[in-house]
Amino acid sequence: MIEDEDSDAVGIRDPAKFFTALAIKLELLPPGETDLSDALWTYTMSVVDACATIGDAYGNAGGNAGAHIRAQFFDY
Structure with missing residues (x-):
């Protein structure tokens, strides 16, 4: 996986x-590119949501894996 300052025990600080x-x-992008296209961002967030939907079935009263995935990657 990618190792950088945005990935630590606290979580992803900047999903983009x-x-x-x-x-x-x-x-998928050339080195030095700073932004994903709208289409690639939409695709990426769709994959995140699909994974979170699977994770919805795993958890307890304190939360579930799907909610944790969404909290890490979606900007609410």
Whole structure:
């Protein structure tokens, strides 16, 4: 996985920066690119939501995996 200052025990502080770095690492964007296209961002957030939906079934009264995933990556 990507290692940078935005990924630590507290969580992802800047999802856009995190996913942009991942897209560069996977050669979906050229090095030095600073933003995902609207289409790539929409796709990325759709994948995050699909994963969170799976995680909704796992948890307890204190929360579930889906809620935790959404809290890490969605800007509410």
